[in-house]
Each structure stands twice: as structure tokens, then as C-alpha cells.
Amino acid sequence: MTSTPAPFTADDYAARLARAAHAAAEAGLDGIVVAPGPDLVWLTGYRPTAITERLTALVVAPGSDPVLVVPTLEAPDAEQAPGAPALALRDWTDGQDPYAATAPLLGPAGRFAVSDNAWAMHLLGLQRALPDTTYTALTTALPMLRAVKDAAELERLTAAGAAADATYEEIKGVPFAGRKETDVAGDLADLLRRFGHTQVDFTVVGSGPNGANPHHEAGDRVIREGDTVVLDFGGLLHGYGSDTSRTVHVGEPGVAEQTVHDIVREAQEAGVRAVRPGIACQEVDRAARAHIEDAGYGEFFIHRTGHGIGVTTHEPPYMIEGEEQPLVPGMCFSVEPGIYLPGRFGVRIEDIVTVTEDGGRRLNNTARDMAIVH
Template identity: 35%
Template sequence: MTERYANRRSALFEELPESVGTVYVAPSETLRYLSGLSMHQSERPTLLVLSRAEGPAVVLPELETDRVADVLGDDVPFYTYGDATDPTQAAREAFERLADGRELSGDAAVEYRSTRVLEYNLLTDHHDPESIQDLEPAAAALRARKDESERESMRKAARITDHVLQETFEEIEVGWSERDVERAIEKRVIDSDADTYSGGIVTVGERTAFPHANTGHTEIERGDLVMIDFGVRVDGYFSDITRTVAVGDPGEECRQIYEVVREAARAGREAVAEGVQYQELDRAAREVVDDAGYGDYFPHRLGHGLGLEGHEPPYLVDGNEATLDVGNAFTVEPGVYVDGVGGVRVEDDVLLTEDGAEVLTETPRELRIL
């Protein structure tokens, strides 16, 4: 394992209570963050085992050893198991071999959100379930502080997203369906330097009033709003942007809604500063929407953390008294959604650097009429 990941693992224990002596990490983005290892969850349990007293070890399927060794190196002990009718029982036997050879001291920590019962049950013969703590607060605190390498990956992802979106705008026309728009985006992402298309939502006309609808087959008519929400991944790191455009004149009410949302987004971005509570960003944007009379039509938080996941802590929502720190990356995405009329969302990716707020996404925010 490289020094970068070793430093992250050491920092993780500094974030955890002293009582936690052993950490178990199932396949997840936190596993990738702490080791560089990217694995999907399957019927075969896998655990990275970290300890204050000893170096890392891995419980894993035998057929994964070559791939995992390529990332973790040969100095990390593997406790492997072969395929069996019951892979969970085979994994338990491998875990018992690990427990026989290592001191599983202190309380344990696992990430509640990513650890399945399959992995969790491996631990309970050696740790009192009452003493097993949630790893996520400590892992999230580390992951929220992006280093320069992570920042560069996110900048590149944002640049690609902007370019794809601008080119797609030039192609959209009356008669295109929501799926046509998304397909055009996907094709451009494939031809870009992004690792993958990370998914998206395209809605048209009155369906823009649904904040999180599935992309469908509704066709664009003259005067329709078109809401496009998508991102890409670069080196594992996400971008996430939303722009709402019009194909022809959308009418006075939609224009009014658009300007309210654009101003709310500006207020949210301008509130970004080190030491400011996350809830204050939400409040700054929401005040604009409330004052315009659309408060009941802004049903979601202002934004979410961004990094190895498209949605990760911290969350920009009322009640989150945590404060912004250098290295934090997140979205600012107010929206107003009026049934029978339409909706508008404007979303940007923001990074807090030593020099202040850096808005990564640069696609113009003024209403664009195609």
C-alpha cells in the first residue's frame, strides 16, 4: 500500500474514539479511499481489517487475490476462502483464521451504510454488538477534506461536464425526447476523458416540476423547459451539474421562477466561507425563495457533499451546524417546482480552498433559450 493510503488510515484512527482498536471496511468508496482498492459487493464477503496495534489484513475470496495484491502489495496478509455452496460460512472460517493470528482488540467500527449483514455477522463472535460503532462520521470527516490530487480530479470532471453540456445544448431541438437528450450526453461522455458517465435525469415541460423523476420519453414542444442533471467520474471522483434551459419562450411565470432560483443559487454560493455552518448556506438560498413566495415549492436541501460518491456528507440542510473547512467539496442546487407549470434547478459544484470558494462548474447560469 502506498504512503498516501497509510497516512489516511493513521488519520482515521485519530478521528475515532480511543476505545476503537479494530476497524472493518467492506467494499465501498471508503475502502477505496483508505486503500486504493475498488471492489463491488457480491455474494462473497470481503473485509479490510485495520488495527491500532498491527498492519492491515484482508479477508477475501481466493479468486480475488491477484487483483487485490496488485493494489495492496504482497506485504498485506490475506485470509482467503474458496467458492462453496455457502460462501458466507467459508468467509467465516477465513475470518476465524484471522482472529486466531491477530489481536482483535478494543471496540470495533464498521461503516453502517456500506456494511451488510453478510460482513457484520463475521464480527459478532469476537466483538460485542453493543460495542460496534459506526465508522462513517470519522471516515466522512477525512473524506470531506480533499487533498490537491482529489481537487484536480474534481476540476477535470467539472470541465468535462461543462463541455459535454454545452455541446449537447447545440443539438437539442423540438421533437427530441428526454431519453434522446440523455443519450446524446452519454455518447459525448464516452468520447471524453471521463472514466464513466455517472448517471443523470432529464425532464421536459411540466415534468420538470418533479425534482427527481426518471428520464422518460416525453418529447420537447416549443416553449418547454428542459432540466438536465448529470455528472461524470474522473479518477473515481464525481461532478454533478444541473441546468434548466428553454426551447423557445417558456412564458412569464417560468422566467420568473428561473430568476428566483438563479438568485438563490448565487446567494448560496456567496455564503461559502471557512467556518460558516452548512445550514447557513441553505438558509441564505432559502431566504431568497421564501421572499419571492415560492418557499413551499423548494422541498429539498440546498446541496450535498461530493467526492468519491455523488452524494456524500456533508449535507447543506437546516440543522447541520457543522462548519465548512478547507478542502470541502459540495453542490449548491436550489430548485422551485410548481405542478402544472414546471420546475427550475440550478446546480453547481463548489470547492472551498485556502483562497476561498472555487466554483468548479462554469456553464452560464442565465436562462438559455435554444
């Protein structure tokens, strides 16, 4: 559908590493320790072929060169990572203590943020080697580290959104009635891949009463004429996420289904209209939630209005009451209010939105009216 974007360069990764070091200093940290996972990919482009019990850790400390500690047998792969020119590599061999090898990079009594997906055994190993160091979660200490996207990242997120939109347009044409939820979920996964996704993260198909469970896992329920069906799907394209939800109806909807859908659609529009630089994240949640509460369905909106998206499909910032982080141009997040009526049906409508200089821009652009499927 779209041309493949140019790969990120060593300079791009060097800039991200410098940004991380600066953010750590601003937060009063002595550095950050990054395990294999999305943070490591974003900072270095390195994704180990397998995540094992062997320690791999990136140490980024203000005033020092970033160092990637890797097992010796994986060093050749690490040397080929696109961000490797901006790093020093330190390898350790089986039989050595990897925590003793990492300890000199941290210092005896520093305070560090550790990526959220680090294995407990590795964090405990570092604590044994350096008992006077303290650690906090990276998302807690630096929640906005990856939140503001540059132009190249926005290009990838826009392409991912367009691929998800193409998937939705195609799925409306497949048979629903008489097929299992898992059948439609398989169609969604196939379409996401057809339109360029290399990774499918989720394909929610919640039909009838199953739609009242926001994260319903597609099952063996046979979709019937008269069902409302929540579709929520996404994954990674060019390393960046898509995530969209639409609610369709098998045949003509009844008055109740159409009324609830209209309320959610209007609430979603209110949330998107609220997006602009400088407002707190919670204001997006408030705008969408107020419309649903005013319509008398507040108790049935049971989740936050949105989450950030980037190299993962869920990341900060979060659109939820109490989140006072101001919106900044380049932030990308979902706006996805919903109403869930237990035992009956659910409705959710979701778009990814990016903050612009004067408002917000949707990265999903398919129709938000209730589509009729067959």
C-alpha cells in the same frame, strides 16, 4: 481535455490509512471495518473485480497495521492494488469460516464503525463470531473522513467539473423539440464519455411538468416547444465525481418561467457567496433558502441545498438545516437550490464548489442564465 493526473502512490494510501486510524481513535472507536466500495477504493485503491458473497474486509485499528482480509482466489488482485504496500494481507479459502479468520483483528469486545455499504450477512457474521462487539455506521461515526480533499483530489474534481461544463455547452446545440427525454439523456451520457468520464451515474432530463420531480428519470415524454427542461448529469472522471444542473427552455420562455429561473439563479448565487471557512454547513442552505422563501416560493424548494462529492457523487458534508459541521478548506460540495411547481415545471441550478482559504471557488463555470434551445 486535460492531461491524465499522476496516479495515487502507496504513500498517499498510507497517509489515508493513518488518517482513518487517527480519526477512529479520536471518535472513541477501536477501529473501522471497510467493505468493498468507495471507502475501500479511497483507502487502498483496491476494487474487487466482482463483489460477491465472499467476505472482503479492511480492518483499520489505532496502534495496529491495517489488514485486508480477502478470499484466496482474489489475493493476487489485492496484492496488485496501489495501496497494498501499506497493508498486511490475510486470505481465507473456501470452506473456512471468514468471520473466524477476521475476528482476531477486531478483539472480543470492541466498538467499530462499518462502511455503509457492507452487506448485512457479513456484519451479522462478525457479530456471531464476536457477540460482545458493537458496530456503528461509518458515515455516522466519521462523516468527514473523506470530506477534505488534498491537491491531487482537487485536481481530479476540477477536471471532472470542466468535463461536465463541456458536456453542457455541447448539449445546448442538440435538438430538443420533437425528441424524447431519453434521447437527450442518451446524448448527455455520450458527451460525458466523450469528454473523459469512465462512469456515467445519472442523466436527469425533466421536461415540462416532469421537471417538477427533482430526480425524474428520463422517460418517453416527447419534449415540446415551450417546455422548461431541467438537466442534471454527472459521473466519474479519473475516479472523482462531477454533478451539475442547468435549466433550459425550448424557445423563448414566458414571464413565469423566467421569473422563477431568476429567483433560483439568485438563490444559488447567495448560497455560493455564503461559502467560507468556519461557517456551519447549514448557513449555505439558509442563504439559498432565504432568497426563495422571501420570493414566496419556499414551499416549492423541497430538498437540501447541497451534498458533498468526491469518489462518489453524493457523500458528506450536506448543506442542510441542522448540520453544524464547519466548512474547512478542501471540502467540495454542490450548491443546488430549486423550485418545483407541480404539474407545471421545475428549475434547478447546480455547481460544485470547493472551500478555499477565504471563500469558495466554483468547479462549474458555464453560464447560469436560462439558455434557449430548439
